[in-house]
Amino acid sequence: MRKRLAELVTDRELRPIDAQFALFIGSYDANPAVVLAAALVSRALGHGHVCLPLDRLAQMTRDAPGLTAWLGELPSLTGSLVSSPVVGPGAPLRLELGRLYLARYWQYEQTVAGWLLQPNSAPRPEVGEPLNSLFARDYRGLFQRLAQVRGPGFDGRSWLADQLDIVRSASLDWPAILTLLLAADNDQVLHELDRLVPESACLNWQKQAVATALAGRFAVISGGPGTGKTTTVTRLLGLLVSTADRPPLIRLVAPTGKAAARLSESIGAARHSLDLPPEVIAAIPDQAGTLHRLLGVIPGRRRFRHHRDNPLHLDVLVVDEASMVDLPLMACLLDALPPHARLILLGDRDQLASVEAGAVLGDICAFAEQGISPKHGWWLQRVTGQDLSAWMTAEGSPLRDQLCLLRKSYRFDAGSGIGRLAAAVNGGQVAVLRQTLAMDFQDIAQHGLAGEGYGQLLHLCLQGYRPYLEAIRAGRPPVEVLKLFGRFQLLVALREGPLGVAGLNEAIVAGLVKQGLIGRQEWFAGRPVMVMENDHAQGLYNGDIGIVLADAAGELRVWFQLPDGALKGFRPSRLPAHETVYAMTIHKSQGSEFAHTVLVLPTELNPILTRELVYTGITRAKSRLDLFVEPGILERAIVRRIERASGLQARLALPR
Numbered sequence: 001m002r003k004r005l006a007e008l009v010t011d012r013e014l015r016p017i018d019a020q021f022a023l024f025i026g027s028y029d030a031n032p033a034v035v036l037a038a039a040l041v042s043r044a045l046g047h048g049h050v051c052l053p054l055d056r057l058a059q060m061t062r063d064a065p066g067l068t069a070w071l072g073e074l075p076s077l078t079g080s081l082v083s084s085p086v087v088g089p090g091a092p093l094r095l096e097l098g099r100l101y102l103a104r105y106w107q108y109e110q111t112v113a114g115w116l117l118q119p120n121s122a123p124r125p126e127v128g129e130p131l132n133s134l135f136a137r138d139y140r141g142l143f144q145r146l147a148q149v150r151g152p153g154f155d156g157r158s159w160l161a162d163q164l165d166i167v168r169s170a171s172l173d174w175p176a177i178l179t180l181l182l183a184a185d186n187d188q189v190l191h192e193l194d195r196l197v198p199e200s201a202c203l204n205w206q207k208q209a210v211a212t213a214l215a216g217r218f219a220v221i222s223g224g225p226g227t228g229k230t231t232t233v234t235r236l237l238g239l240l241v242s243t244a245d246r247p248p249l250i251r252l253v254a255p256t257g258k259a260a261a262r263l264s265e266s267i268g269a270a271r272h273s274l275d276l277p278p279e280v281i282a283a284i285p286d287q288a289g290t291l292h293r294l295l296g297v298i299p300g301r302r303r304f305r306h307h308r309d310n311p312l313h314l315d316v317l318v319v320d321e322a323s324m325v326d327l328p329l330m331a332c333l334l335d336a337l338p339p340h341a342r343l344i345l346l347g348d349r350d351q352l353a354s355v356e357a358g359a360v361l362g363d364i365c366a367f368a369e370q371g372i373s374p375k376h377g378w379w380l381q382r383v384t385g386q387d388l389s390a391w392m393t394a395e396g397s398p399l400r401d402q403l404c405l406l407r408k409s410y411r412f413d414a415g416s417g418i419g420r421l422a423a424a425v426n427g428g429q430v431a432v433l434r435q436t437l438a439m440d441f442q443d444i445a446q447h448g449l450a451g452e453g454y455g456q457l458l459h460l461c462l463q464g465y466r467p468y469l470e471a472i473r474a475g476r477p478p479v480e481v482l483k484l485f486g487r488f489q490l491l492v493a494l495r496e497g498p499l500g501v502a503g504l505n506e507a508i509v510a511g512l513v514k515q516g517l518i519g520r521q522e523w524f525a526g527r528p529v530m531v532m533e534n535d536h537a538q539g540l541y542n543g544d545i546g547i548v549l550a551d552a553a554g555e556l557r558v559w560f561q562l563p564d565g566a567l568k569g570f571r572p573s574r575l576p577a578h579e580t581v582y583a584m585t586i587h588k589s590q591g592s593e594f595a596h597t598v599l600v601l602p603t604e605l606n607p608i609l610t611r612e613l614v615y616t617g618i619t620r621a622k623s624r625l626d627l628f629v630e631p632g633i634l635e636r637a638i639v640r641r642i643e644r645a646s647g648l649q650a651r652l653a654l655p656r
């Protein structure tokens with residue numbers, strides 16, 4: 001058995017750790033079926049699955065002929081596992097409903113499901129009045145926008161429907177509304193729309209999200225790029241502060257330093273657009289930190305400083321980019337929350353799941369498809385004044401009433417190619433994708449990679465990275481250099497090969513050297529580096545990006561912007577594992593956005609190419625996307641989905 005496991009490691013069907021674990025299990029139960037099951041469950045974890053579903057063994061080993069052959073020689077694994085001493089309470093493996101777990105992961109899933117399924121006993125608050133005043137129509141803004149669009153060809157009906165989120169259009173007196181819109185010469189007259197377009201004809205998902213989050217101690221607000229997740233949570237925090245007897249202690253976190261820095265920036269801006277008293281705004285924090293820092297990492301230990309017996313000191317916790325939070329980290333976070341705490345998860349459920357095992361946000365958000373319960377729907381209707389009858393269904397998990405999907409992008413309008421492309425990819429709509437790429441959008445361009453394509457790609461990258469290098473030459477300060485570097489990014493799917501991180505980094509460095517923009521040595525001024533592991537002692541985290549700059553004495557320092565906005569310089573020799581980051585994998589780009597993104601996909605279909613990967617790559621672009629892909633690859637990639645085996649959804653579906 002030892003030999004066979006070693007061969008599977010040599011053939012890369014197993015990782016060394018999978019074989020070691022199987023041997024460890026084999027020392028307690030030498031039954032080959034149990035040993036193989038142990039290797040497979042460990043291997044599944046390496047692929048991001050939380051457990052090994054025993055009815056999907058063929059599917060999960062389809063790319064591994066050695067494992068498939070071994071499975072074929074054995075009787076059913078289930079029979080051997082059920083009677084094995086290594087499976088069961090207190091043993092290293094757990095078997096539940098046909099899913100085999102490492103005991104630790106079974107416990108994580110239990111913790112997460114147990115926390116999420118706790119009944120919400122608190123009465124729903126009476127928030128109608130403050131909620132409606134927070135979401136009061138801004139007629140002054142509406143009038144300004146109207147003045148810009150009114151003119152020949154103005155389609156007042158669809159314009160107003162979009163502006164006011166009208167969903168029950170047929171019931172409205174459109175001749176009167178259009179007359180008003182065309183004749184309005186000041187914002188005051190637009191108040192007549194209060195009567196002509198009552199709130200019950202509109203459906204604003206941001207308002208629904210705030211109400212939903214106020215109703216209980218847990219809520220998820222999920223939406224694509226620019227759908228207003230930060231804006232919505234800022235309004236929610238404003239309401240929580242203004243309606244509380246004493247200001248709640250609010251903490252904001254994200255899984256990476258980069259995502260935390262972005263959250264600080266966007267919440268800082270959103271706070272000031274709130275029409276609330278200054279003392280309320282002051283009680284909303286504008287600094288976010290990392291999740292690891294909040295929980296308190298103990299170097300060398302899996303356990304955090306905060307846990308059930310030493311809970312976090314907070315009343316409200318907002319976690320941004322929650323799709324990046326893996327199952328173990330989510331379990332540790334929920335375990336560390338004090339019983340009275342309110343938790344709000346923000347994220348995009350359609351993005352790539354966490355690097356490590358699990359797809360917690362996706363598993364939770366799966367219940368959003370079930371609509372909402374009538375009880376919750378009636379309450380929402382009462383406090384928001386909007387009609388939700390079309391969304392109410394009798395059957396479903398109680399969790400569905402804690403989920404809010406934001407469906408309208410305020411960043412990408414109908415004229416945006418990026419928005420349309422992202423929607424087509426996310427919906428797996430091949431025809432819309434083709435149509436979008438064939439249209440003449442100003443913000444997207446598709447290029448091939450054959451022939452001159454590769455040269456064009458390099459040219460674009462050399463142009464894109466030039467501004468920050470010129471800023472260095474001009475002696476601009478680190479903060480400005482980092483900002484300029486962050487405006488342009490080359491994203492790739494693979495690590496190896498000419499179109500992977502390694503090949504493209506090399507080609508870009510060679511091109512920049514040739515243009516005299518950087519030096520030839522390993523540590524040249526301007527070298528951008530990405531940290532590849534967490535270094536809690538120095539406050540540097542996997543995914544952080546820094547740039548090498550020389551000080552007045554010619555000494556090199558690598559400058560990083562910390563989540564609180566502060567800058568810190570490190571000697572190159574002090575950095576934890578790192579690599580040059582002209583090209584970055586799409587996986588590593590999660591939680592970041594770039595004004596101009598260049599996205600390169602492999603020329604051949606690869607298991608890594610999925611809808612989630614392409615969607616995540618495209619949605620990193622804020623205002624310009626250049627897509628380098630060979631014909632046919634994109635269409636084939638977007639119909640493939642990532643499936644992560646887990647029992648969380650099944651646990652959450654159970655009635656409370």
Ligand SMILES: Nc1ncnc2c1ncn2[C@@H]1O[C@H](COP(=O)(O)OP(=O)(O)OP(=O)(O)O)[C@@H](O)[C@H]1O
Nearest residue numbers: 206223224225226227228229230231232266410411
């Ligand atoms: N209801 C709204 N009306 C008008 N503009 C809005 C509204 N909600 C959000 N916006 C604007 O849309 C932009 C994106 O909003 P926000 O940053 O809140 O979205 P997000 O979902 O958090 O974005 P990201 O994809 O960056 O995470 C901001 O400029 C914001 O001011």
